[in-house]
Amino acid sequence: MPIKILPPEVTSKIAAGEVIERPSSVVKELIENSLDAGANEISVEAHNGGISYLRVTDNGCGLSAAEVEIAIRRHATSKITGLEDLEHIRTLGFRGEALPSIASVSEVEILSRDSGSSAASYLHLEGGKVSAREKKSRPQGTTITVRRLFQNFPARLKFLKSASTESGHIATLVGQFALAFPEVKFELVIDGKNSLRTTGDAELRSSVAVVYGLETAKKMLEVEGTDGMLYIQGLASPPSVERSTRSYMSFFVNRRYVRNALLARAVETAYEGLLMTGRHPVAVINIAIPPEETDVNVHPTKLEVKFRNNNTVFTALVRTLRDTLAKSPLPAIRSGVEDASAQTLWGQFPHNAVLPPLRAVGQLSSSYILAEGEDGLYLVDQHAAHERVLFDKILLQRAQKKPEVQGMLEPLAIELSTQQEQAITACGGLLSELGFTLEPFGERTCLVRAVPALLNGNNLNEAIRELLDEIGGEQDTQKRDIKAAQSLACHGAIRAGQTLDSGEMASLVKQLERTSQPRTCPHGRPTMIHLSPQQLKKEFGRTG
Amino acid sequence: MKVSCLQENLNKGLGIIGRAVASRTTLPITQNVLITTDQSQLKLAATNLEIAISCWIGAKIENEGSITIPARVLTEFVGSLPSDIISLNLKHHTLELKCGRYEARINGLDAADFPPIPQVGDDFSTKVKAEDLKLAISQVAFAAATEESRPVLTGVQTEFEGSKLTMAAADGFRLAVHRANLIEPVKEKVAMIIPAKAYHELNRLMGNEDQEIEITLNSQKSQVLFKLKGIEMVSQLIQGNFPNYSQLIPQTYGTKARIDVAEFLRAIKMAAIFARDGSGIARVIVTPGATVEAGKITISARADEIGDNIGEIDALVDGEAAKIAFNARYLADVLSVVKQAQVSLEVSTPSNPGVIRPVGTDNYDHVVMPMFVQW
Ligand SMILES: Nc1ncnc2c1ncn2[C@@H]1O[C@H](COP(=O)(O)OP(=O)(O)OP(=O)(O)O)[C@@H](O)[C@H]1O
Ligand SMILES: [Mg+2]
Numbered sequence: 001m002p003i004k005i006l007p008p009e010v011t012s013k014i015a016a017g018e019v020i021e022r023p024s025s026v027v028k029e030l031i032e033n034s035l036d037a038g039a040n041e042i043s044v045e046a047h048n049g050g051i052s053y054l055r056v057t058d059n060g061c062g063l064s065a066a067e068v069e070i071a072i073r074r075h076a077t078s079k080i081t082g083l084e085d086l087e088h089i090r091t092l093g094f095r096g097e098a099l100p101s102i103a104s105v106s107e108v109e110i111l112s113r114d115s116g117s118s119a120a121s122y123l124h125l126e127g128g129k130v131s132a133r134e135k136k137s138r139p140q141g142t143t144i145t146v147r148r149l150f151q152n153f154p155a156r157l158k159f160l161k162s163a164s165t166e167s168g169h170i171a172t173l174v175g176q177f178a179l180a181f182p183e184v185k186f187e188l189v190i191d192g193k194n195s196l197r198t199t200g201d202a203e204l205r206s207s208v209a210v211v212y213g214l215e216t217a218k219k220m221l222e223v224e225g226t227d228g229m230l231y232i233q234g235l236a237s238p239p240s241v242e243r244s245t246r247s248y249m250s251f252f253v254n255r256r257y258v259r260n261a262l263l264a265r266a267v268e269t270a271y272e273g274l275l276m277t278g279r280h281p282v283a284v285i286n287i288a289i290p291p292e293e294t295d296v297n298v299h300p301t302k303l304e305v306k307f308r309n310n311n312t313v314f315t316a317l318v319r320t321l322r323d324t325l326a327k328s329p330l331p332a333i334r335s336g337v338e339d340a341s342a343q344t345l346w347g348q349f350p351h352n353a354v355l356p357p358l359r360a361v362g363q364l365s366s367s368y369i370l371a372e373g374e375d376g377l378y379l380v381d382q383h384a385a386h387e388r389v390l391f392d393k394i395l396l397q398r399a400q401k402k403p404e405v406q407g408m409l410e411p412l413a414i415e416l417s418t419q420q421e422q423a424i425t426a427c428g429g430l431l432s433e434l435g436f437t438l439e440p441f442g443e444r445t446c447l448v449r450a451v452p453a454l455l456n457g458n459n460l461n462e463a464i465r466e467l468l469d470e471i472g473g474e475q476d477t478q479k480r481d482i483k484a485a486q487s488l489a490c491h492g493a494i495r496a497g498q499t500l501d502s503g504e505m506a507s508l509v510k511q512l513e514r515t516s517q518p519r520t521c522p523h524g525r526p527t528m529i530h531l532s533p534q535q536l537k538k539e540f541g542r543t544g
Numbered sequence: 545m546k547v548s549c550l551q552e553n554l555n556k557g558l559g560i561i562g563r564a565v566a567s568r569t570t571l572p573i574t575q576n577v578l579i580t581t582d583q584s585q586l587k588l589a590a591t592n593l594e595i596a597i598s599c600w601i602g603a604k605i606e607n608e609g610s611i612t613i614p615a616r617v618l619t620e621f622v623g624s625l626p627s628d629i630i631s632l633n634l635k636h637h638t639l640e641l642k643c644g645r646y647e648a649r650i651n652g653l654d655a656a657d658f659p660p661i662p663q664v665g666d667d668f669s670t671k672v673k674a675e676d677l678k679l680a681i682s683q684v685a686f687a688a689a690t691e692e693s694r695p696v697l698t699g700v701q702t703e704f705e706g707s708k709l710t711m712a713a714a715d716g717f718r719l720a721v722h723r724a725n726l727i728e729p730v731k732e733k734v735a736m737i738i739p740a741k742a743y744h745e746l747n748r749l750m751g752n753e754d755q756e757i758e759i760t761l762n763s764q765k766s767q768v769l770f771k772l773k774g775i776e777m778v779s780q781l782i783q784g785n786f787p788n789y790s791q792l793i794p795q796t797y798g799t800k801a802r803i804d805v806a807e808f809l810r811a812i813k814m815a816a817i818f819a820r821d822g823s824g825i826a827r828v829i830v831t832p833g834a835t836v837e838a839g840k841i842t843i844s845a846r847a848d849e850i851g852d853n854i855g856e857i858d859a860l861v862d863g864e865a866a867k868i869a870f871n872a873r874y875l876a877d878v879l880s881v882v883k884q885a886q887v888s889l890e891v892s893t894p895s896n897p898g899v900i901r902p903v904g905t906d907n908y909d910h911v912v913m914p915m916f917v918q919w
């Protein structure tokens with residue numbers, strides 16, 4: 001096959017594909033530009049997941065008529081001049097790629113006015129080419145509107161998820177910017193509905209209140225520490241506030257949102273022993289570090305960062321967080337350590353094996369049921385066992401479309417994060433099939449009118465928010481349904497530490513016998529361990 | 545301190561204050577009881593910082609003084625002594641106890657370190673009959689939430705106005721409201737949220753004795769004091785606003801049935817056997833009577849693997865036929881605390897709350913939210 005040089009329309013699209021993956025990538029680039037332009041008010045508007053319409057408006061320095069023309073050219077940037085500048089980037093943008101990349105995969109309008117011009121310049125671009133030029137009026141600042149994203153790029157378009165999922169990505173992203181820039185007033189409107197609005201009062205706690213809710217914000221602990229070279233500042237949750245996903249940890253390096261496994265690991269290390277396994281803190285961590293100590297030019301999306309000295313950063317973050325947590329009022333140690341020796345003593349069995357009839361004989365540590373079967377002793381983990389019972393019941397009720405629902409006498413108002421709010425929209429069908437009646441109620445609040453009966457008497461607030469966290473991030477509907485059932489089962493199940501009477505124990509064991517997989521909980525952990533008469537004999541030295 | 549008293553009295557006193565001793569605590573001294581001379585009596589006190597209970601027992605005081613002693617050791621030791629005179633003699637921080645031929649020395653902690661038992665002033669004060677207070681507590685406190693995510697709901701809204709005392713508790717699914725009379729009218733309207741746990745404790749302390757209970761509030765409105773015969777209990781109040789509950793009580797009904805409480809309770813308990821493994825759903829069908837037949841109520845439950853049951857009881861029905869499902873436990877809870885022989889059950893639609901009221905008195909409303917089921 002002959003080798004050909006690709007025409008520029010093709011190469012520009014390939015390059016664009018690296019920078020612009022989805023609507024939220026456009027939003028990210030545009031907000032970064034606004035921030036680099038010194039804006040302190042930025043509003044974002046999206047329709048149909050940002051696929052048909054996106055607009056970012058700022059009150060930054062703006063561009064002159066001549067600058068607008070240059071800005072849309074590839075590798076045009078006002079932010080660096082040469083290679084040596086890459087060593088100490090202080091702006092969010094530096095490649096001069098964002099605007100041309102966006103323009104090559106959508107229809108773009110730019111309206112901008114700088115302080116020296118008497119009118120604003122307006123450009124309309126189609127397929128990266130200018131199709132209209134005008135003078136319009138607007139105050140200083142820039143508005144960029146992006147329409148029909150990827151319309152000329154079917155490969156990308158196919159890869160996009162539903163509009164509500166894409167809106168969810170945008171909401172998450174704007175939330176992260178709000179956390180990183182508490183001094184900037186952010187506003188996000190999705191499909192005409194206000195989804196986020198920060199005050200811009202420069203208080204990180206206010207931003208946390210908007211993004212994660214007031215209750216969480218109030219409890220967050222101040223984080224501050226330095227290590228000569230780097231300065232760490234932010235907010236971190238006390239051990240009493242915990243989440244079931246890692247997505248409530250945000251890291252900003254020199255105010256740039258980054259994903260970095262090292263930083264996440266440092267946070268988890270600092271909370272070790274304070275949170276149960278599988279639980280994660282809420283944290284907003286800002287790290288200021290000389291730019292030459294980092295490299296952000298790692299990935300086209302600028303989302304990754306490398307540190308010259310990983311160890312220093314890791315140690316400093318762990319130590320700062322430990323200091324913060326040591327001052328927290330409730331340093332209750334909870335550990336999920338398992339006794340490895342139990343493995344050798346206790347028998348194991350195939351997951352799906354049926355249970356022999358069991359007779360509950362007593363409770364141990366208010367957490368385990370001792371039960372006798374024809375083939376020896378069983379120790380049943382009451383929480384795990386009940387989780388299995390409820391999990392099966394939830395799946396069955398859903399399949400039969402017969403959820404058992406308890407109405408609320410008075411609707412309960414629950415504060416939600418933007419992601420959780422999006423999850424309600426995206427998973428409305430699933431939630432009502434499970435037995436929830438949730439109604440939107442103002443910004444980031446919903447009213448709970450009915451709940452699955454099995455949640456009755458539990459902390460509904462926590463159960464609902466965690467359920468939304470679990471299902472919000474899951475695209476695969478089958479996996480999402482399983483996750484929902486797991487989360488509900490976990491919240492509805494009796495806890496370890498709860499004393500049961502003999503009737504309750506007997507009933508639980510009976511119900512467990514009838515489940516599909518009595519020996520494992522929905523997460524795959526064992527619900528019980530077994531000690532056979534042979535093992536007992538051996539342990540007491542009666543064989544041989 | 546040098547005092548003597550009867551073993552029975554000390555034993556009884558320790559039993560009374562025992563429930564206020566902290567069990568798990570970060571402040572070890574709250575696992576102690578405070579023993580102090582108070583005029584011609586011996587005062588015993590314990591606090592877990594949520595409630596404090598004090599009681600006074602007769603004693604012969606030779607020397608005044610006070611000390612705190614680990615509750616468990618003291619209670620167990622005094623409990624196993626014969627019924628005789630006990631002499632208590634404090635030497636430094638060690639309390640020496642002698643009773644007949646038995647003696648013990650128990651190390652204590654300085655009384656000055658004991659958390660001060662709150663002093664409640666007389667800004668607000670009223671009196672109520674123990675019998676009335678007991679009934680109100682037993683009909684209301686169980687409906688408070690046990691789960692603590694909304695702290696105000698773990699308490700009982702307690703309102704004093706004129707010569708009326710109104711108590712209300714709700715857990716999101718049900719609401720109980722009881723109205724009682726005060727012996728002395730109050731000057732101005734006062735409302736407070738008292739932890740349901742404190743009320744349960746108070747009910748235990750009141751026993752079956754005929755007495756008047758004095759209720760006072762401190763000036764910061766943060767603590768309430770209940771004065772019984774020889775016993776005082778102080779409870780912290782829950783801060784916050786209790787939801788406006790009166791709007792949750794339905795004003796109209798489509799169907800009203802008068803039912804015998806004992807029979808209704810029996811049918812509910814039977815349904816609970818079958819509903820136990822599920823979410824406790826009891827289905828209630830109300831059928832009005834025809835010209836010759838009496839009206840009736842059927843109560844049924846079913847569990848897929850176990851089977852089902854149905855019970856039928858006579859009822860005086862006013863209005864249309866109706867069906868509605870409730871959590872069997874909620875019905876059993878309320879029917880168990882009603883003193884009258886009959887209750888009325890008012891319902892409108894399967895998704896609107898039902899109201900249960902004793903027949904023959906208008907001092908109690910109990911509202912229960914139904915479960916939504918497929919019929
Ligand atoms: N909202 C804005 N206000 C003022 N100037 C802007 C704005 N958006 C873009 N510009 C100007 O246009 C130039 C090009 O922007 P573009 O985003 O394409 O590149 P960049 O920000 O320099 O680098 P990167 O590709 O890393 O984002 C910027 O350097 C800046 O001078
Ligand atoms: Mg840029």
